[in-house]
Amino acid sequence: MKRFTSFLLLSLFTVGTYAQRILNLDSCRALALTNNKELRIGQEKINAAHYQRKAAFTNYLPKIDVMGTYMHTQKEISLLSDDQKQSISHIGTSTSAALKEMAANNPILSTLLPALQPLEGGLNSMGQGLVDALRTDTRNLYAGTATLTQPLFMGGKIIAYNKITKYAEQLARSQHATGMQEVILNTDQAYWQVISLTNKKKLAESFLKLVQKLDEDVDKMVAEGVATKADGLSVKVKVNEAEMTLTQVDNGLSLSKMLLCQLCGLPLDTDLQLADQNMENLALPATYTESNIDLALANREELKSLELASKIYQQKVNVARSEFLPTVGLTANYLVSNPSLLNGFENKFRGMWGIGVVVKIPVFHWGEGIYKVKAAKAEANIARYQLEDVKEKVELQVTQSSYKVNEAAKKLAMAEKNMEKAEENLRYATLGFKEGVIPTSNVLEAQTAWLSAQSGKIDAQIDLKMSEIYLNKSMGTLK
Numbered sequence: 001m002k003r004f005t006s007f008l009l010l011s012l013f014t015v016g017t018y019a020q021r022i023l024n025l026d027s028c029r030a031l032a033l034t035n036n037k038e039l040r041i042g043q044e045k046i047n048a049a050h051y052q053r054k055a056a057f058t059n060y061l062p063k064i065d066v067m068g069t070y071m072h073t074q075k076e077i078s079l080l081s082d083d084q085k086q087s088i089s090h091i092g093t094s095t096s097a098a099l100k101e102m103a104a105n106n107p108i109l110s111t112l113l114p115a116l117q118p119l120e121g122g123l124n125s126m127g128q129g130l131v132d133a134l135r136t137d138t139r140n141l142y143a144g145t146a147t148l149t150q151p152l153f154m155g156g157k158i159i160a161y162n163k164i165t166k167y168a169e170q171l172a173r174s175q176h177a178t179g180m181q182e183v184i185l186n187t188d189q190a191y192w193q194v195i196s197l198t199n200k201k202k203l204a205e206s207f208l209k210l211v212q213k214l215d216e217d218v219d220k221m222v223a224e225g226v227a228t229k230a231d232g233l234s235v236k237v238k239v240n241e242a243e244m245t246l247t248q249v250d251n252g253l254s255l256s257k258m259l260l261c262q263l264c265g266l267p268l269d270t271d272l273q274l275a276d277q278n279m280e281n282l283a284l285p286a287t288y289t290e291s292n293i294d295l296a297l298a299n300r301e302e303l304k305s306l307e308l309a310s311k312i313y314q315q316k317v318n319v320a321r322s323e324f325l326p327t328v329g330l331t332a333n334y335l336v337s338n339p340s341l342l343n344g345f346e347n348k349f350r351g352m353w354g355i356g357v358v359v360k361i362p363v364f365h366w367g368e369g370i371y372k373v374k375a376a377k378a379e380a381n382i383a384r385y386q387l388e389d390v391k392e393k394v395e396l397q398v399t400q401s402s403y404k405v406n407e408a409a410k411k412l413a414m415a416e417k418n419m420e421k422a423e424e425n426l427r428y429a430t431l432g433f434k435e436g437v438i439p440t441s442n443v444l445e446a447q448t449a450w451l452s453a454q455s456g457k458i459d460a461q462i463d464l465k466m467s468e469i470y471l472n473k474s475m476g477t478l479k
Contacts, residue, residue, distance in 0.1 A: 022273045022274070023264075023275065024275035024276065025188065025275075028187050028190075029187050029188075031265055031266065032186075032187040033180060033183055036263075036265075038179055039183060042176035042179050043176060045172045045175070046172040046173055046176055048172075049165065049168045049169040049171070050169050053162070053166055056158075056161045056162045056164075056165040057162055062148055062150040063150075064146065064148050065149075066144070066146045066147075067144065067145050067147075068144040068145075069142075070140075070142055070143075071141045072139060072140055073138065073141070076136055076138045076139045077138045078135075088131050090124055091127035092123030092124035092125075092126075092127065093124060136339060136345045137339065137347060141338075141339070142349070143338075144335075144336045144337075145335045145336070147331065147333040148331065149331050150329065150330040150331075151330075154327050155322030155324075155325030155327055156318050156321070156322045156325070157319055159318075161315075163311070164312050167308045167312045167315070168308075168312065170304075171305055174301045175305055177301045178302060181301065181473060181478050181479075183263075184478055185470075188466075189466065189469075190259050190260040190263055191260060192465055193256045193259075193260075194272070194277070195274060196459070198253060198277040199279075199458045201253055203454050203455060203458065207447065207450075208239070208243060208246055211235065211242050211444075211447060212239055212242075214238075214433075214447070215232075215235045215236060217433075219232060231439075231441075234441065238447075257272050292398055292402065292475055293394075293398050293399070295477070296395075296398045296475040296476055297391060300476040301476060302394075303394065306390055309387075310383040312383075313380035313382075314380050316380070317376040317377055320369070320373045321369070323362075323369060324365065324369030324372075325362075326359065326360065327359070327360045328357065328358070328359050329358045329359075330355075330356075330358075331355070332353070332354065332355040332356075333353065333355075334354075335353075336349055337350070337351070401471035401474045401475075404470065405467045405468055407467075408464040408468075409464055411464070412460040412463075414460075415456045415459075415461075416460075418457075419456075422449045422452070422453035423453075425450070426446045426447060426449070429443045429447075430443065430446075
């Protein structure tokens with residue numbers, strides 16, 4: 001029983017620790033960057049571009065290919081016709097018949113026929129041997145080759161492809177960095193949204209307690225006859241409004257926490273506790289000037305991506321031009337076959353090596369190369385114009401973000417002053433109501449003004465923080 005109790009307590013402690021986590025902004029960013037699927041895809045794109053660059057570099061190096069083949073045919077190739085085979089294999093018999101015909105009119109030759117008779121069989125045997133020697137027996141054909149190819153000049157295509165793959169890898173890294181900034185921005189927005197709603201929930205709870213206390217006081221005054229039922233009903237309406245506001249804020253806070261959990265890759269029902277949710281004031285950011293435009297032009301990943309894209313399109317012009325320039329390549333091979341032709345027809349594997357140079361010169365293609373080069377130049381111009389356009393927009397964005405930071409700082413300063421006035425006004429109204437010199441409506445107005453001032457201060461603080469984040473994003477320094 002003791003063991004079971006210990007195990008149960010340990011399990012409850014573990015579940016409680018997992019269900020409630022205290023995170024700061026850096027922790028949320030780290031979780032979001034680790035668990036974001038788009039960033040993982042971007043990392044795989046970097047890996048793919050890296051290996052493509054390595055593959056492009058191999059085009060500088062010689063390539064060796066080996067190929068083998070086997071073929072079985074129904075019939076073999078014959079160098080002699082059937083009549084020739086018959087004639088050669090019976091050459092002794094044909095010779096003997098010719099000598100007998102000649103000996104019929106020549107007595108001397110007729111006396112030699114018996115001596116020449118044994119040669120008939122020998123000549124037939126020689127003829128048959130010759131026919132057999134000329135048999136190719138190509139029904140089973142084996143062939144193999146090993147080829148080495150070394151490009152010498154490809155019109156600049158290999159150099160252009162290597163530069164393209166190099167820029168493509170850098171482009172993938174730049175796009176991944178852009179994605180990281182977007183994830184950080186979204187995480188910061190969700191984080192500070194939770195902070196804002198957490199403080200508004202505390203504010204709504206404080207306001208509800210305030211009007212509930214006023215409702216109790218008014219009820220007592222109505223019972224004593226120093227206040228009217230209309231005053232009591234007005235306060236109760238305000239209590240209902242405060243309860244509804246608290247419900248709305250609570251629902252919004254739950255949804256904001258779920259969004260932050262989703263961005264961080266946590267279960268949606270995780271009970272998040274943020275390190276900054278009890279903050280009172282935020283530090284004012286420094287005032288930025290137009291000199292930060294140069295920093296933005298140097299740091300913005302979008303501009304780096306467009307610059308790399310422009311370089312890629314410039315190299316595509318070289319690729320299009322290379323298609324219509326002469327190409328030179330060195331080739332060497334070793335060829336082996338069976339049957340072999342190197343020493344007559346032999347059913348043996350014999351081979352030979354060879355080396356040569358391949359030159360290809362395009363002569364006439366109806367202007368195709370000119371059109372392709374012009375099309376590639378037009379695409380390169382488009383990329384350059386897009387880069388120039390985005391640079392102008394970045395300058396405008398940085399200037400606007402700088403103005404918004406300064407405006408948000410002034411707005412926060414005004415909200416703090418309004419807060420001081422609203423607190424003082426509420427204090428005077430509360431004292432006057434207790435003394436019976438201020439009506440209930442004035443107290444409700446003072447409480448509403450205090451709520452508005454408190455809410456405005458929270459909004460101004462979060463707006464200042466977010467405007468600072470947007471400015472860092474516009475300058476490319478959000479990390």
